[in-house]
Amino acid sequence: MKAVLLIDFGSTYTKLTAVDVESETVLGTAQSFTTIGTDINDGLNNALAILQEKTGKVEFAETYACSSAAGGLRMVTSGLVPELTGEAAKLASLGAGAKVVGIYAFQLTEDDMEDIQKAKPDIFLLVGGTDGGNTECILHNAKMLASIQPKFPIVVAGNRTAARECERILAGCEVYICPNVMPKFGVLKIEETQKQIREIFLNRIVQAKGLSAAAELLDDIMMPTPSAVLQAMELLAQGCEGESGIGELVAVDVGGATTDIYSIADGMPEHMSTVFKGLPEPYAKRTVEGDIGMRYSIQGILDAVGIHRVAQKSGLTQARVQELVDYLKENTDKVPDGNDEMEQLDFALASMAIEEAVRRHAGTIEETYTMMGQTFVQEGKNLTKVGQIVVTGGSLIHTRRTAEIAAHALYSPAQPASLRPKKAGVWVDRKYILAAMGLLSTHYPQTALRIMKKELEYYGDPE
Amino acid sequence: MENREKKVLVIGVIGADVHAVGNKILYHAFTEAGFEVVNLGVMVSQEEYIAAAIESNADAIVISSLYGQGELDCRGMREKCDEAGLKGIPLVVGGNIVIGKQKFEEVERRFKDMGYDRAFPPGTAPETTIEALRELLHMDGETA
Numbered sequence: 001m002k003a004v005l006l007i008d009f010g011s012t013y014t015k016l017t018a019v020d021v022e023s024e025t026v027l028g029t030a031q032s033f034t035t036i037g038t039d040i041n042d043g044l045n046n047a048l049a050i051l052q053e054k055t056g057k058v059e060f061a062e063t064y065a066c067s068s069a070a071g072g073l074r075m076v077t078s079g080l081v082p083e084l085t086g087e088a089a090k091l092a093s094l095g096a097g098a099k100v101v102g103i104y105a106f107q108l109t110e111d112d113m114e115d116i117q118k119a120k121p122d123i124f125l126l127v128g129g130t131d132g133g134n135t136e137c138i139l140h141n142a143k144m145l146a147s148i149q150p151k152f153p154i155v156v157a158g159n160r161t162a163a164r165e166c167e168r169i170l171a172g173c174e175v176y177i178c179p180n181v182m183p184k185f186g187v188l189k190i191e192e193t194q195k196q197i198r199e200i201f202l203n204r205i206v207q208a209k210g211l212s213a214a215a216e217l218l219d220d221i222m223m224p225t226p227s228a229v230l231q232a233m234e235l236l237a238q239g240c241e242g243e244s245g246i247g248e249l250v251a252v253d254v255g256g257a258t259t260d261i262y263s264i265a266d267g268m269p270e271h272m273s274t275v276f277k278g279l280p281e282p283y284a285k286r287t288v289e290g291d292i293g294m295r296y297s298i299q300g301i302l303d304a305v306g307i308h309r310v311a312q313k314s315g316l317t318q319a320r321v322q323e324l325v326d327y328l329k330e331n332t333d334k335v336p337d338g339n340d341e342m343e344q345l346d347f348a349l350a351s352m353a354i355e356e357a358v359r360r361h362a363g364t365i366e367e368t369y370t371m372m373g374q375t376f377v378q379e380g381k382n383l384t385k386v387g388q389i390v391v392t393g394g395s396l397i398h399t400r401r402t403a404e405i406a407a408h409a410l411y412s413p414a415q416p417a418s419l420r421p422k423k424a425g426v427w428v429d430r431k432y433i434l435a436a437m438g439l440l441s442t443h444y445p446q447t448a449l450r451i452m453k454k455e456l457e458y459y460g461d462p463e
Numbered sequence: 464m465e466n467r468e469k470k471v472l473v474i475g476v477i478g479a480d481v482h483a484v485g486n487k488i489l490y491h492a493f494t495e496a497g498f499e500v501v502n503l504g505v506m507v508s509q510e511e512y513i514a515a516a517i518e519s520n521a522d523a524i525v526i527s528s529l530y531g532q533g534e535l536d537c538r539g540m541r542e543k544c545d546e547a548g549l550k551g552i553p554l555v556v557g558g559n560i561v562i563g564k565q566k567f568e569e570v571e572r573r574f575k576d577m578g579y580d581r582a583f584p585p586g587t588a589p590e591t592t593i594e595a596l597r598e599l600l601h602m603d604g605e606t607a
Binding site: 080084085128129130133134182184277371372 | 501503511514518519532
């Protein structure tokens with residue numbers, strides 16, 4: 001046996017997954033409250049004790065961790081035009097596993113600076129202008145950022161013509177120069193920047209967030225949790241040498257405060273006659289819906305889809321839905337626990353959360369008539385041909401109706417313009433191992449992939 | 464570096480117009496003539512030209528329209544450019560920009576009133592447009 005311990009320091013729970021990389025099995029999972037306020041090792045040791053009750057005494061050969069504790073990796077971005085470099089900066093940050101707490105476009109104002117100061121980002125991503133294009137905006141924004149206190153690391157990934165000058169303006173700040181996230185119009189190039197963001201997270205943020213005490217017992221990986229999940233999803237979709245993947249997929253994590261959506265898919269138009277508009281999106285794309293969550297953001301679901309739909313889906317009256325929602329908003333740790341009404345409500349809320357979050361993530365198609373006849377305009381990713389959906393999150397794994405809820409990620413005739421998967425098999429991550437498998441995949445990709453294919457419950461096509 | 468020496472053009476076919484061939488010809492002709500060309504393709508909205516021109520710090524916007532509805536599509540472009548901080552950016556338009564047989568002098572006058580620097584009738588050779596762009600961008604004697 002060669003045991004590896006994988007740790008996810010979450011904002012609420014520290015979750016452990018122990019695997020044996022020789023037999024390619026999960027030895028056990030356990031969780032305990034994260035204790036970032038005192039000593040992060042307390043929560044870790046508690047969880048370890050729980051784990052070892054299940055597995056017996058295990059000597060771990062290697063230990064790896066990811067973290068979203070202490071607010072995760074909090075980033076603010078600024079670009080030039082909102083739909084172009086502004087969007088590119090957002091996509092880059094989300095894909096690097098960040099929680100984006102501020103998105104700015106055009107020239108930063110004094111008011112913006114006050115907000116940024118309050119937001120206290122861990123990293124700022126400064127972009128704007130294609131290579132050889134506009135330099136005025138990024139230089140202005142660099143000047144605005146130069147005097148901000150307290151300082152934070154700034155990644156500059158804009159017009160290369162302005163890169164060195166930005167560095168000079170920002171002397172005294174921790175500055176990292178990366179290639180332009182949009183070197184040419186309509187070309188997205190974010191990998192280098194994401195790598196840099198993760199490196200800063202590893203070197204600097206881990207210490208600042210009180211995780212260094214734990215870092216001593218880790219071997220070498222420390223990444224933001226969403227970045228670990230994205231890595232696991234890429235592996236699951238694409239496979240690796242010696243083990244095939246399951247093909248293009250959409251993954252959904254419905255949490256208490258946010259809902260994360262990942263798509264590993266090309267997403268370009270199916271037909272030659274379809275005109276593509278807007279920025280091409282990354283093959284591995286992550287979005288986060290901050291207003292869609294099962295407890296802290298429960299009201300957001302009602303606001304987004306309308307209370308009538310939640311009432312209809314749950315079979316409860318609108319008044320009762322609102323009553324329960326108001327209660328759960330305050331009592332965020334309450335779970336249905338056999339209560340029929342609550343189960344009905346959580347079923348409806350989770351279904352609507354998935355529908356809304358995947359709708360926002362997926363692209364759209366619009367039919368228009370021109371002098372040349374009918375034509376289609378696509379924006380964002382076309383996920384209609386994606387064949388697999390992976391779901392996780394408390395509300396989905398603690399119910400028997402998982403597949404029914406997951407089906408809300410699919411294409412719906414009621415929203416024909418939304419390019420969601422038409423037909424897909426559902427995989428359920430009941431043991432919460434996605435982040436752990438992302439971590440494991442750095443050194444043991446084949447093992448991580450085989451464990452995922454074994455441990456994720458396959459439900460087939462819900463239709 | 465290599466591209467800043469060149470003048471940057473943003474080009475595309477405006478409105479619900481899917482005529483792609485002329486657009487490709489112009490792209491090659493302009494590139495050949497030494498311009499850096501940001502080609503937005505077909506079915507381009509006014510906002511898209513403007514967004515691309517801002518990011519790429521464009522020197523001029525060249526709008527094509529071949530389906531006869533160009534006059535409607537082109538209206539208000541100058542005002543939007545002003546609003547977006549692209550004050551004074553040269554706007555050039557060409558193609559079958561109006562419906563029916565109309566005197567081109569009339570048409571040209573209407574487009575100039577709308578704030579376009581140049582308007583070209585159907586069948587204009589790319590060389591003519593390139594010449595006009597050189598003049599508009601004060602590129603006398605340069606090879607763009």
